[in-house]
Amino acid sequence: MARSNKERTEATRLALIEAARRLFVKKGYAETATPDIVAEAGVTRGALYHHFEDKKALFRATLEREAEAVATHIEMVSRPAAAPRQALLAGASAYFDAMAAPGRTRLLLLEAPAVLGFESAAAIDRDNAEGTLKAGLSALIGKDVDAAGLQALTDLLSAAFDRAAIAIEAGADRAAYVAAIAGLLDGLVRA
DSSP states (O other), X not given: OOOOHHHHHHHHHHHHHHHHHHHHHHHOTTTOOHHHHHXXXXXXXXXXXXXXXXXXXXXXHHHHHXXXXXXXXXHHHHTTOSSHHHHHHHHHXXXXXXXXXXXXXXXXXXXXXXXXXHHHHHHHHHTTTHHHHHHHHHHHHGGGSOHHHHHHHHHHHHHHHHHHHHHHHTTOOHHHHHHHHHHHXXXXXXX
Protein backbone atom coordinates (compact mmCIF):
# COMPACT_ATOMS: atom_id res chain seq x y z
CA MET A 1 0.00 0.00 0.00
CA ALA A 2 1.43 3.38 -0.99
CA ARG A 3 1.96 5.95 1.73
CA SER A 4 0.15 9.25 1.52
CA ASN A 5 2.04 12.47 0.99
CA LYS A 6 1.35 13.38 4.62
CA GLU A 7 2.81 10.06 5.81
CA ARG A 8 5.91 10.53 3.65
CA THR A 9 6.33 14.08 4.94
CA GLU A 10 6.05 12.95 8.56
CA ALA A 11 8.43 10.03 7.94
CA THR A 12 11.04 12.42 6.49
CA ARG A 13 10.62 14.84 9.40
CA LEU A 14 10.98 12.01 11.91
CA ALA A 15 14.04 10.62 10.11
CA LEU A 16 15.68 14.04 10.34
CA ILE A 17 14.89 14.38 14.06
CA GLU A 18 16.14 10.88 14.85
CA ALA A 19 19.33 11.35 12.82
CA ALA A 20 19.93 14.74 14.40
CA ARG A 21 19.41 13.27 17.88
CA ARG A 22 22.00 10.56 17.27
CA LEU A 23 24.53 13.09 16.02
CA PHE A 24 23.79 15.75 18.66
CA VAL A 25 24.32 13.10 21.35
CA LYS A 26 27.48 11.75 19.74
CA LYS A 27 29.14 15.00 18.68
CA GLY A 28 27.26 17.82 20.38
CA TYR A 29 25.29 20.58 18.71
CA ALA A 30 28.27 22.71 17.72
CA GLU A 31 30.17 19.86 16.10
CA THR A 32 27.19 18.51 14.15
CA ALA A 33 26.92 19.86 10.63
CA THR A 34 23.76 19.81 8.53
CA PRO A 35 25.41 17.72 5.76
CA ASP A 36 26.10 15.06 8.41
CA ILE A 37 22.46 15.13 9.50
CA VAL A 38 21.04 14.72 6.00
CA ALA A 39 23.52 11.93 5.24
CA GLU A 40 22.58 10.16 8.50
CA ALA A 41 18.86 10.58 7.72
CA GLY A 42 19.26 9.50 4.10
CA VAL A 43 17.50 12.60 2.76
CA THR A 44 18.45 15.64 0.75
CA ARG A 45 19.54 18.99 2.12
CA GLY A 46 16.40 20.42 0.53
CA ALA A 47 14.30 18.05 2.67
CA LEU A 48 15.99 19.38 5.79
CA TYR A 49 15.18 22.98 4.89
CA HIS A 50 11.67 22.07 3.80
CA HIS A 51 10.93 20.88 7.35
CA PHE A 52 13.19 23.12 9.42
CA GLU A 53 14.35 26.71 9.03
CA ASP A 54 17.87 25.85 10.15
CA LYS A 55 19.90 23.53 12.37
CA LYS A 56 18.71 25.33 15.50
CA ALA A 57 15.06 24.73 14.55
CA LEU A 58 15.85 21.04 14.06
CA PHE A 59 17.61 20.99 17.43
CA ARG A 60 14.56 22.58 19.06
CA ALA A 61 12.27 19.95 17.47
CA THR A 62 14.61 17.25 18.76
CA LEU A 63 14.47 18.71 22.27
CA GLU A 64 10.69 19.04 22.15
CA ARG A 65 10.41 15.37 21.23
CA GLU A 66 12.75 14.40 24.07
CA ALA A 67 10.88 16.57 26.61
CA GLU A 68 7.57 15.12 25.46
CA ALA A 69 8.90 11.59 25.97
CA VAL A 70 10.01 12.50 29.50
CA ALA A 71 6.63 14.08 30.32
CA THR A 72 4.71 11.12 28.93
CA HIS A 73 6.75 8.70 31.01
CA ILE A 74 6.26 10.76 34.18
CA GLU A 75 2.50 11.02 33.67
CA MET A 76 2.19 7.33 32.91
CA VAL A 77 4.08 6.27 36.04
CA SER A 78 2.88 8.87 38.54
CA ARG A 79 -0.83 8.75 37.67
CA PRO A 80 -1.68 5.56 39.63
CA ALA A 81 -0.36 6.89 42.95
CA ALA A 82 -3.14 7.80 45.37
CA ALA A 83 -1.54 10.38 47.65
CA PRO A 84 0.23 13.54 46.39
CA ARG A 85 3.53 12.65 48.10
CA GLN A 86 3.59 9.20 46.50
CA ALA A 87 2.65 10.68 43.13
CA LEU A 88 5.50 13.20 43.34
CA LEU A 89 7.99 10.54 44.40
CA ALA A 90 6.80 8.24 41.62
CA GLY A 91 7.15 11.19 39.24
CA ALA A 92 10.69 11.85 40.49
CA SER A 93 11.64 8.23 39.95
CA ALA A 94 10.02 8.29 36.50
CA TYR A 95 11.95 11.47 35.67
CA PHE A 96 15.24 9.84 36.62
CA ASP A 97 14.30 6.75 34.58
CA ALA A 98 13.40 8.88 31.57
CA MET A 99 16.56 10.97 31.85
CA ALA A 100 18.64 7.78 31.85
CA ALA A 101 17.98 7.41 28.10
CA PRO A 102 21.42 7.76 26.51
CA GLY A 103 22.19 11.39 25.72
CA ARG A 104 18.94 12.81 27.07
CA THR A 105 20.48 14.60 30.06
CA ARG A 106 23.11 16.16 27.83
CA LEU A 107 20.54 17.31 25.29
CA LEU A 108 17.90 18.68 27.63
CA LEU A 109 19.94 19.97 30.54
CA LEU A 110 23.32 20.97 29.11
CA GLU A 111 23.02 21.62 25.39
CA ALA A 112 19.49 23.11 25.34
CA PRO A 113 20.23 26.14 27.56
CA ALA A 114 23.62 26.66 25.88
CA VAL A 115 22.18 26.61 22.34
CA LEU A 116 18.68 28.04 22.76
CA GLY A 117 19.22 30.16 25.86
CA PHE A 118 17.78 29.58 29.30
CA GLU A 119 14.33 31.01 28.62
CA SER A 120 13.72 28.99 25.44
CA ALA A 121 14.93 25.80 27.14
CA ALA A 122 12.69 26.56 30.14
CA ALA A 123 9.73 27.10 27.79
CA ILE A 124 10.16 23.57 26.44
CA ASP A 125 10.00 22.28 30.02
CA ARG A 126 6.94 24.46 30.77
CA ASP A 127 5.20 23.01 27.72
CA ASN A 128 5.82 19.48 28.95
CA ALA A 129 6.51 18.25 32.48
CA GLU A 130 6.18 21.45 34.49
CA GLY A 131 2.40 21.28 34.66
CA THR A 132 2.48 17.82 36.21
CA LEU A 133 5.02 18.91 38.81
CA LYS A 134 3.06 22.06 39.63
CA ALA A 135 -0.20 20.11 40.01
CA GLY A 136 1.53 17.59 42.27
CA LEU A 137 3.02 20.32 44.46
CA SER A 138 -0.32 22.08 44.66
CA ALA A 139 -2.00 18.85 45.80
CA LEU A 140 0.78 18.25 48.33
CA ILE A 141 0.83 21.65 50.01
CA GLY A 142 -2.81 22.58 49.53
CA LYS A 143 -4.11 26.10 49.55
CA ASP A 144 -1.33 27.46 51.76
CA VAL A 145 0.57 28.94 48.82
CA ASP A 146 -0.38 31.60 46.28
CA ALA A 147 0.21 31.31 42.53
CA ALA A 148 3.57 33.11 42.66
CA GLY A 149 4.75 30.95 45.54
CA LEU A 150 3.63 27.78 43.78
CA GLN A 151 5.51 28.81 40.63
CA ALA A 152 8.63 29.55 42.68
CA LEU A 153 8.43 26.15 44.40
CA THR A 154 7.90 24.45 41.03
CA ASP A 155 10.92 26.23 39.56
CA LEU A 156 13.11 25.34 42.54
CA LEU A 157 12.09 21.69 42.67
CA SER A 158 12.46 21.38 38.90
CA ALA A 159 16.00 22.74 39.20
CA ALA A 160 16.68 20.19 41.95
CA PHE A 161 15.45 17.38 39.71
CA ASP A 162 17.63 18.61 36.86
CA ARG A 163 20.72 18.91 39.06
CA ALA A 164 20.07 15.42 40.41
CA ALA A 165 19.74 14.01 36.88
CA ILE A 166 23.09 15.54 35.93
CA ALA A 167 24.74 14.12 39.05
CA ILE A 168 23.19 10.68 38.53
CA GLU A 169 24.37 10.63 34.93
CA ALA A 170 27.86 11.45 36.19
CA GLY A 171 27.73 8.41 38.49
CA ALA A 172 26.20 9.71 41.74
CA ASP A 173 24.04 7.43 43.88
CA ARG A 174 20.48 7.74 42.60
CA ALA A 175 19.01 6.48 45.88
CA ALA A 176 20.62 9.37 47.73
CA TYR A 177 18.95 11.86 45.38
CA VAL A 178 15.57 10.12 45.65
CA ALA A 179 15.86 10.30 49.44
CA ALA A 180 16.84 13.98 49.24
CA ILE A 181 13.81 14.73 47.05
CA ALA A 182 11.60 12.93 49.60
CA GLY A 183 13.15 15.07 52.33
CA LEU A 184 12.43 18.24 50.37
CA LEU A 185 8.81 17.20 49.85
CA ASP A 186 8.40 16.31 53.52
CA GLY A 187 9.84 19.69 54.46
CA LEU A 188 7.23 21.41 52.30
CA VAL A 189 4.43 19.64 54.12
CA ARG A 190 5.85 20.46 57.56
CA ALA A 191 6.43 24.08 56.58
